[in-house]
Amino acid sequence: MSTAAAEPRIADAGDPMVPRRFAISRVRQDTRDTFTLLLDPVDGEPLAFRAGQFTMLHSFGVGEVPISISGDPAAALAEGGAPLEHTIRDVGAVTHALVHASPGTEIGVRGPFGTSWDVDDAAGGDVVFVTGGIGLAPLRPAILDVLRERDRYGKVLLLYGSRTPDDILFGHEMHRWADLNDVNVQMAVDNAPYGYTGKVGFVTELIARAGFNPRASWAFVCGPEVMMRSAASALAGRGVPASHIRLSMERSMKCGIGLCGHCQLRDLFICVDGPVLDYPRLEPLMSVREL
Amino acid sequence: MDDIRILQPSGLDALVGELRARGFRVVGPTLRGDAIVTGEIRAVSDLPRGMGDSQDAKTYRLRPRDDEAYFGFAAPAQSSKPVFFPAEEVVWRGRRDHDDGGRFSGGQFTVERDTPDAAPIALLGVRSCDLRAVQIQDKVLADRAHVDAHYVGRRDGAFVVAVACSDPAASCFCASMGTGPRPSATSRETGEPSYDLLLTEILAAGDHHFVMEIGTDRGREVADEIGSSIGHSADRDDAIAVTDDAAARQSRAIDTTTVHDVLRASAESSRWEDVASRCLACTNCTLVCPTCFCTTVQDVSDLAGDSAERHRVWDSCFSESFSYIHGGPTRESTKARYRQWITHKLSSWEDQFGMLGCVGCGRCITWCPAGIDITEEAAALARMSGLPAPAATT
Numbered sequence: 001m002s003t004a005a006a007e008p009r010i011a012d013a014g015d016p017m018v019p020r021r022f023a024i025s026r027v028r029q030d031t032r033d034t035f036t037l038l039l040d041p042v043d044g045e046p047l048a049f050r051a052g053q054f055t056m057l058h059s060f061g062v063g064e065v066p067i068s069i070s071g072d073p074a075a076a077l078a079e080g081g082a083p084l085e086h087t088i089r090d091v092g093a094v095t096h097a098l099v100h101a102s103p104g105t106e107i108g109v110r111g112p113f114g115t116s117w118d119v120d121d122a123a124g125g126d127v128v129f130v131t132g133g134i135g136l137a138p139l140r141p142a143i144l145d146v147l148r149e150r151d152r153y154g155k156v157l158l159l160y161g162s163r164t165p166d167d168i169l170f171g172h173e174m175h176r177w178a179d180l181n182d183v184n185v186q187m188a189v190d191n192a193p194y195g196y197t198g199k200v201g202f203v204t205e206l207i208a209r210a211g212f213n214p215r216a217s218w219a220f221v222c223g224p225e226v227m228m229r230s231a232a233s234a235l236a237g238r239g240v241p242a243s244h245i246r247l248s249m250e251r252s253m254k255c256g257i258g259l260c261g262h263c264q265l266r267d268l269f270i271c272v273d274g275p276v277l278d279y280p281r282l283e284p285l286m287s288v289r290e291l
Numbered sequence: 292m293d294d295i296r297i298l299q300p301s302g303l304d305a306l307v308g309e310l311r312a313r314g315f316r317v318v319g320p321t322l323r324g325d326a327i328v329t330g331e332i333r334a335v336s337d338l339p340r341g342m343g344d345s346q347d348a349k350t351y352r353l354r355p356r357d358d359e360a361y362f363g364f365a366a367p368a369q370s371s372k373p374v375f376f377p378a379e380e381v382v383w384r385g386r387r388d389h390d391d392g393g394r395f396s397g398g399q400f401t402v403e404r405d406t407p408d409a410a411p412i413a414l415l416g417v418r419s420c421d422l423r424a425v426q427i428q429d430k431v432l433a434d435r436a437h438v439d440a441h442y443v444g445r446r447d448g449a450f451v452v453a454v455a456c457s458d459p460a461a462s463c464f465c466a467s468m469g470t471g472p473r474p475s476a477t478s479r480e481t482g483e484p485s486y487d488l489l490l491t492e493i494l495a496a497g498d499h500h501f502v503m504e505i506g507t508d509r510g511r512e513v514a515d516e517i518g519s520s521i522g523h524s525a526d527r528d529d530a531i532a533v534t535d536d537a538a539a540r541q542s543r544a545i546d547t548t549t550v551h552d553v554l555r556a557s558a559e560s561s562r563w564e565d566v567a568s569r570c571l572a573c574t575n576c577t578l579v580c581p582t583c584f585c586t587t588v589q590d591v592s593d594l595a596g597d598s599a600e601r602h603r604v605w606d607s608c609f610s611e612s613f614s615y616i617h618g619g620p621t622r623e624s625t626k627a628r629y630r631q632w633i634t635h636k637l638s639s640w641e642d643q644f645g646m647l648g649c650v651g652c653g654r655c656i657t658w659c660p661a662g663i664d665i666t667e668e669a670a671a672l673a674r675m676s677g678l679p680a681p682a683a684t685t
């Protein structure tokens with residue numbers, strides 16, 4: 001207990017509980033239910049972030065949800081500052097309001113919060129990104145981090161799973177990464193229409209046959225929890241050291257800063273200890289149902 | 292700070308008056324309806340004099356005492372938690388800058404942090420378990436990378452008059468938790484004083500008085516002001532005898548040496564089915580708990596849509612919506628939710644904050660409509676875990 005008089009710790013600037021105003025400059029439709037919001041800070045101050053971090057996006061009068069930043073961490077800091085990007089799947093009240101707001105609308109942004117993919121750790125090794133559906137969005141900043149310094153890494157693989165061919169996110173961009181950046185992109189879809197010539201199956205099946213050197217690889221995995229669980233165990237099964245496997249977890253979040261308790265997973269606060277965590281820490285927790 | 296004073300019962304009124312004169316809003320135990328709760332103390336007459344309580348599983352009853360004790364009851368129905376951490380408060384207020392026809396869906400907004408009431412607070416008559424709970428909340432809400440600014444604003448500079456517990460209820464088990472009945476003079480974490488003044492009520496026939504121990508210089512100033520007389524080490528011995536006796540009368544217990552590991556090993560215990568068949572997921576246990584800190588937010592807007600407020604409100608891990616993400620709750624079953632609660636209290640809390648999240652106040656036992664008892668569940672899990680058995684819960 002401190003006996004000093006109350007310190008003025010209720011700051012207006014930088015208070016993590018008070019949203020900053022950002023104006024929507026553009027809403028880009030990526031797939032039938034997924035949209036990317038481009039946001040400009042009303043105060044002109046760009047939001048610096050690290051790949052893997054998320055913000056709390058607030059639609060006034062509707063509510064607030066955690067959304068990973070999908071833009072380029074370096075571009076955010078460049079001269080003029082690129083718009084802040086979030087790629088959002090329209091699944092409920094708040095996400096619906098966010099992706100259907102007209103340009104010029106202001107929304108609230110808190111953050112950035114949480115841990116990073118820290119792809120730097122993988123320098124010198126092969127890099128395997130394993131993802132499915134909208135899981136590519138939180139991984140995109142990490143991929144851009146790797147591609148910016150492509151020479152520092154060995155093979156770079158992107159194993160991507162999608163429910164149907166129509167749900168493939170950032171398809172053009174994945175082709176560009178494959179063509180220009182020497183990224184080995186492999187895709188699988190769960191369900192395909194007649195005539196689809198690509199692979200049908202789960203993303204985990206791609207792991208079994210992909211060409212990389214497991215012992216000298218790092219893997220970054222993002223997707224639904226069941227998918228991450230089987231992907232991580234398939235990667236470990238191929239010999240990727242468990243400590244080289246990182247996953248991004250999703251839990252209910254209300255504060256983003258460790259105070260509200262919603263995101264707890266046993267001793268972890270996913271909002272501050274995560275969302276990106278390594279497999280040795282997650283493995284025992286993911287194997288218990290409803291933990 | 293070995294400074295012992297004797298305060299006559301009449302001096303209590305002077306104490307309340309002095310704290311109020313110093314600008315403190317005094318809160319302490321007071322009678323409301325059929326329960327003792329923490330509330331505003333304007334004068335000593337607001338204290339529940341001559342009133343005791345009986346608490347046990349599913350039972351809370353007031354019990355008139357045959358003496359004039361001011362603090363002759365156990366844990367108040369509600370702890371002092373809401374004093375620093377209200378059940379609901381405004382975090383920020385938003386205002387629409389100009390009308391553009393839309394209801395919050397568009398347009399420009401200004402958002403301002405709410406500034407809570409700044410009147411300094413004096414806790415009067417806070418007992419050891421609840422004082423320890425405040426220290427736990429300090430750790431959670433005021434000693435992290437991000438703090439609850441409103442909590443810190445109310446907590447900093449609060450004056451604490453602790454009271455040693457003399458008459459524990461059947462639901463109490465603070466002695467086994469090491470959190471009472473005699474408050475420790477300093478915080479285990481920070482080493483800072485736990486209280487400004489500590490009162491132990493001595494009910495000797497014909498000699499009703501308080502042994503008053505000084506915790507801080509500020510406490511001594513107040514003690515000097517209200518006309519206390521000098522006490523002796525024998526008086527301190529009398530005070531310690533009161534809490535030793537109180538500790539000896541507690542029958543419930545949790546073995547803190549094993550409980551962390553027991554819960555950690557019990558994730559897949561069959562006991563969860565058993566407790567889930569009794570638990571109503573009513574959230575009572577979390578709402579009366581002095582350490583529970585989970586909250587949610589509610590956005591409130593006026594009908595015209597010109598202003599909005601964000602409220603922070605207490606939440607409970609027993610509610611289904613607590614773990615809701617698109618697609619459904621992570622902890623859908625009651626067994627998963629009870630497991631989350633007790634595992635957090637008795638195990639993960641230690642991993643997170645280096646302390647247990649339970650102070651043994653017994654409120655969750657008293658207020659559980661199903662009579663679920665945290666000490667009984669911990670003991671059952673210990674037996675079933677195959678790990679060393681805890682001390683008997685008699």
Ligand SMILES: Cc1cc2nc3c(=O)[nH]c(=O)nc-3n(C[C@H](O)[C@H](O)[C@H](O)COP(=O)(O)OP(=O)(O)OC[C@H]3O[C@@H](n4cnc5c(N)ncnc54)[C@H](O)[C@@H]3O)c2cc1C
Pocket residue numbers: 054063065066067068069087088089090091092093094095096134137138249250251252253275612613615616617618
């Ligand atoms: C770290 C992190 C990163 C994420 N990144 C992305 C991303 O990049 N892109 C993306 O599309 N999604 C992302 N998500 C998921 C995204 O947060 C959810 O899809 C979003 O919260 C859905 O909100 P909604 O209101 O539209 O949906 P709904 O399903 O309508 O509601 C979701 C939220 O509303 C509240 N809610 C709904 N119903 C209830 C109820 N009955 N009681 C109480 N509360 C209720 C809950 O708080 C819940 O979290 C991320 C999640 C996390 C944790």
Ligand code: SF4
Pocket residue numbers: 576579580581582583636648649650651652653654655656665
């Ligand atoms: S868990 Fe029960 S006994 Fe422990 S502090 Fe909370 S209410 Fe009191």
Ligand code: SF4
Pocket residue numbers: 569570571572573574575576577609655658659660661662663
């Ligand atoms: S343990 Fe008891 S008080 Fe807690 S939610 Fe279950 S029934 Fe309610």
Ligand code: FES
Pocket residue numbers: 252253254255256257258259260261262263264269270271272
């Ligand atoms: S989101 Fe509030 S504690 Fe993590």
